[in-house]
Amino acid sequence: MADQNTAPTPGLPARKAALKLLDAVLRRGQPLETALHGATQGIARGDDRALVHAIAAETLRHLPDLDALIDSATAKPLPDDAKARAALRIALVQALALGTPPHAAIATTLPLVDGGPRKLVHGVYGTLMRKGVSLPDPPTLPAYADSRFRAHWGDVVAESARRAIAAPPPLDLTLADPAETDGWVEELGGVSLMPGHVRLIDPAPVASLPGFAEGRWWVQDLAASLPARLLGAGNGRRVLDLCAAPGGKSLQLAAAGWAVTALDRSASRLERVAENAERTGLLLDILQGDALEWQPDGPVEAILLDAPCSATGIFRRHPDVLHRIGARDINEMAALQTALLTRAVDWLTPGGTLIYATCSLEPEEGEKQIESLLEGRTDLDILPPRPDEISERLITPGARFLRTLPGMLMDEGGLDGFFIARIVRKH
Numbered sequence: 194m195a196d197q198n199t200a201p202t203p204g205l206p207a208r209k210a211a212l213k214l215l216d217a218v219l220r221r222g223q224p225l226e227t228a229l230h231g232a233t234q235g236i237a238r239g240d241d242r243a244l245v246h247a248i249a250a251e252t253l254r255h256l257p258d259l260d261a262l263i264d265s266a267t268a269k270p271l272p273d274d275a276k277a278r279a280a281l282r283i284a285l286v287q288a289l290a291l292g293t294p295p296h297a298a299i300a301t302t303l304p305l306v307d308g309g310p311r312k313l314v315h316g317v318y319g320t321l322m323r324k325g326v327s328l329p330d331p332p333t334l335p336a337y338a339d340s341r342f343r344a345h346w347g348d349v350v351a352e353s354a355r356r357a358i359a360a361p362p363p364l365d366l367t368l369a370d371p372a373e374t375d376g377w378v379e380e381l382g383g384v385s386l387m388p389g390h391v392r393l394i395d396p397a398p399v400a401s402l403p404g405f406a407e408g409r410w411w412v413q414d415l416a417a418s419l420p421a422r423l424l425g426a427g428n429g430r431r432v433l434d435l436c437a438a439p440g441g442k443s444l445q446l447a448a449a450g451w452a453v454t455a456l457d458r459s460a461s462r463l464e465r466v467a468e469n470a471e472r473t474g475l476l477l478d479i480l481q482g483d484a485l486e487w488q489p490d491g492p493v494e495a496i497l498l499d500a501p502c503s504a505t506g507i508f509r510r511h512p513d514v515l516h517r518i519g520a521r522d523i524n525e526m527a528a529l530q531t532a533l534l535t536r537a538v539d540w541l542t543p544g545g546t547l548i549y550a551t552c553s554l555e556p557e558e559g560e561k562q563i564e565s566l567l568e569g570r571t572d573l574d575i576l577p578p579r580p581d582e583i584s585e586r587l588i589t590p591g592a593r594f595l596r597t598l599p600g601m602l603m604d605e606g607g608l609d610g611f612f613i614a615r616i617v618r619k620h
């Protein structure tokens with residue numbers, strides 16, 4: 194990112210807001226995107242808000258390494274929540290990762306600790322800069338996430354996750370009409386890894402891209418497009434999308450010819466579903482309701498349950514998740530998923546299909562959910578993904594489920610971590 198510090202008032206409000214944003218994420222456990230609005234109140238320019246986001250997100254991508262540098266230059270470690278540590282993190286990340294000239298990075302940070310540990314911050318920063326330190330490439334993952342990834346998926350995947358968190362991922366679009374894939378690849382200057390998918394490596398702001406206003410596509414990571422692909426063509430049949438907002442998968446299903454009931458508990462998130470439906474001209478029956486209480490009028494042939502989850506699979510775009518999620522969150526989410534899944538599966542007609550998906554790298558929210566669902570249930574079966582439905586490069590031979598992991602399609606820009614199972618009701 195370009196240095197923003199050439200303005201006469203050298204970007205102090207943006208740095209202050211970045212500190213506030215990081216505090217909301219690290220101390221109060223709020224998602225980065227949720228906290229952004231509150232932290233940037235009073236910052237009028239879009240560029241400045243983008244700078245706040247960039248400083249916070251980049252700090253989170255490199256947090257363990259930034260802290261290790263800070264600890265290497267202090268006699269004893271500063272407390273985690275010390276103001277000096279917070280200020281040093283953002284000064285260092287600007288100088289070492291965002292390309293801000295070192296003097297500008299510290300000049301915009303020191304006023305934040307006026308009347309406090311100014312001398313300490315200046316001293317530690319100066320020591321590190323004189324040493325010519327740099328951040329390791331790839332970054333070190335937060336310890337808890339690193340140990341879980343290694344335990345569940347092995348060292349190779351954990352190392353790929355380190356490379357994946359290093360930078361924001363490319364922008365993936367899902368097309369309303371997969372037959373137009375070649376045309377949009379050319380028009381947008383992207384590449385396609387599957388029919389109906391276009392990837393932009395170096396994207397412009399979304400709303401300015403051709404086809405956005407006309408609703409010819411929507412933003413959706415390639416992995417997030419896989420669950421709906423496993424339901425195939427709808428031919429006018431009804432599908433329940435039980436956790437629908439903001440609506441990417443509902444739109445895909447409607448575009449594939451399904452009559453979609455898009456249910457979600459959150460009224461505010463459903464507004465985004467309605468906006469997306471309007472922009473794309475795709476028809477959705479939008480309903481607010483809690484899937485733990487609501488129920489359909491009768492049995493249904495197809496259900497998509499894109500369940501709420503820890504979201505540890507989407508750390509590339511949301512580097513805050515790996516800092517916020519712990520064992521308790523994973524267990525709570527897994528219990529909610531079990532409740533949603535056991536309820537929804539009983540709504541299926543014989544021969545009906547339920548797709549269960551989570552954007553999580555935690556087996557408790559994926560493989561283990563389905564294994565325990567199937568225990569003692571002779572009426573349910575698993576239909577594994579077929580290479581003709583999605584790229585064969587994503588299918589592990591013999592696997593019953595679809596599991597995307599860091600490292601897959603890495604040379605093409607990778608994809609998010611997802612778990613997807615196709616459950617069929619036999620009788």
Ligand SMILES: C[S@@+](CC[C@H](N)C(=O)[O-])C[C@H]1O[C@@H](n2cnc3c(N)ncnc32)[C@H](O)[C@@H]1O
Binds near residue numbers: 456
């Ligand atoms: C992973 S997001 C869904 C993403 C969406 N399927 C898409 O593709 O855009 C999970 C959603 O589940 C909703 N949710 C959580 N608990 C719910 C419940 N008990 N009933 C209905 N919706 C719920 C949340 O509001 C959230 O919008």
